[in-house]
Amino acid sequence: MTDHLHYEQQYLDLVRHVWRHGSERIDRTGVGTRSILGATMRFSLADDAVPLLTTKRVYWKVAAREMLWFLTGDTNIRALVEQGVHIWTDWPLDAYRRATGDAIDRDAFEARIVEDEDFALRWGDLGPVYGAQWVNWPVYEPAGNGLYRKRAKGHDQIAELVENIRKTPQSRRLLFTGWNVAEVGKMALPPCHMTYQFHVSDGKLNGLLFQRSCDLGLGFAFNIFGLSMITRMLAQQCDLEPGEIVWQGGDVHLYLNHAELVEAQLLRAPQGAPKLRIQRRPPSIFDYRIEDFEVIDYAPQAHIAAPVAV
Template sequence: MHAMSPQPPHYEEQYLDLMRHIWRHGDERIDRTGVGTRSILGATLRFSLADDAVPLLTTKRVYWKVAAREMLWFLTGDTNIRELVKQNVHIWTDWPLDSYRKATGEDIDRDAFEARIIEDEAFARQWGDLGPVYGAQWVNWPRYEPAGDGLFRRAAQGHNQIAALVDAIRTNPGSRRLLFTGWNVAEVAQMALPPCHMTYQFQVSDGRLNGLLFQRSCDLGLGFAFNIFGLSMITRMLAQQCDLEPGEVVWQGGDVHLYLNHADLVEEQISRTPAGAPKLRINRRPSSIFDYGIEDFEVQDYAPQAHISAPVAV
């Protein structure tokens, strides 16, 4: 009689282990937001994308369509919250709202601010822009051309890192330069929030596309769930566009932290047992990486435990 081979651990266990480690052993410090965190430097998690697998957290509900809509918005190059707010995505509103309140002294609530952003295009132009954040760098990284007298002027069209990446995966799959980044040193100071998920790198291996994200700063309690879904989603999109199978995704965190005011979230989540194997399906192959819509994505077999709410530190 043969002993039963033990079941491999659920993919989410490594996330919960990291959460436990940071909560119990992380360095406690005051951070930019003033809330305070427990933090470590350097963490790596790996997840398979085989058979449509997607590493959605099951120990709490993740609103994956919010992450998907944000990723599609990045790929348009847009940096104004107006299109996001129209789609009921509020994750970027706090930064322009904070700027507006400080500049005007008006004690406006988020709903009223977002309503004005949607209704008034001029107001949105003035108050809804985030500066040259992710999408601007991904698809329109500034290029400069000679303007005479030794001077340079900004070219009307920047460098599209995403289009170049698709071309490179197709034509030079052995390259070690299959990457894009949002960390434009010259423009970081103009951004509402410098890129956290800053550099994505890809590798073609035996007909599969692997994706890696280096994230300089990660709010493990709230942000990570969206970031790992976004990495999985864009890896799947690139694989589909380049006639490859999705392989695995590797997530690397720089400063990985938990906010001190997330104690309830952390204690509740690490007490839960992950279960299930959700799948991410892409229902159509558009003509380019820039032509996907939210309706092209479907998550199946996702039965998470109850949502856990926690405040965002701005």
């Protein structure tokens, strides 16, 4: 990315390339995509910069609440729904409809999730998705007679990462991942933003995300904000300055039913330079609250609605 270009231009260029040159594929959802393999973008976090898309409104607090939820290790949508976050509801809702034949709408389903704890326990769980792997990766110990039992508390990759950044900042093992091969089949959705790696240089923390599958039209905006957010949080906890973030996509795609979104967004010119600030330094990486985060100087163009493929 050259200095005179707006940081978002590389994203728009990638969208244009995928839309025009991606191979058409019938995907898991049946909707169909245009897809390429392999893409990289880099964004500076200097001076509180955050790569929020400006060519459409991104509801960054939804992404922030999701990231904080991941760090709790929770895998049930109830806590998200109570905060007005709906981005994970479609998967358990679809499972419920298939299992029961009940054509319940999303609002009614979420109301039951909030009001009925037993219903939430049965129908709101997503399986061992992101947070479960990040802070509670399963650990097994000998139980005798050649058998093993699962420990009540698994391995906390995030706590270990903070400790390792502080103690061994030159390590090439500063990472965490959600891709647990043994448990992928139990997850409502296998990890898309699957592996995060960090690099300390000249007193700055740089973050990299490898995303095996990227919905460029809808998901990317949340994923890049999440990478910015977790990199800033880790930097603060480890007495470092945020440096840059690197995003790497594996299967990078646009859904065929997102044509209106794509065409509308490509007609818009990016503008502005929003900033993300953390208002306080809590005792640990696990003690941040949504009130601790502030985005300023963000004046995006209008939201562009598009359907989510489940």
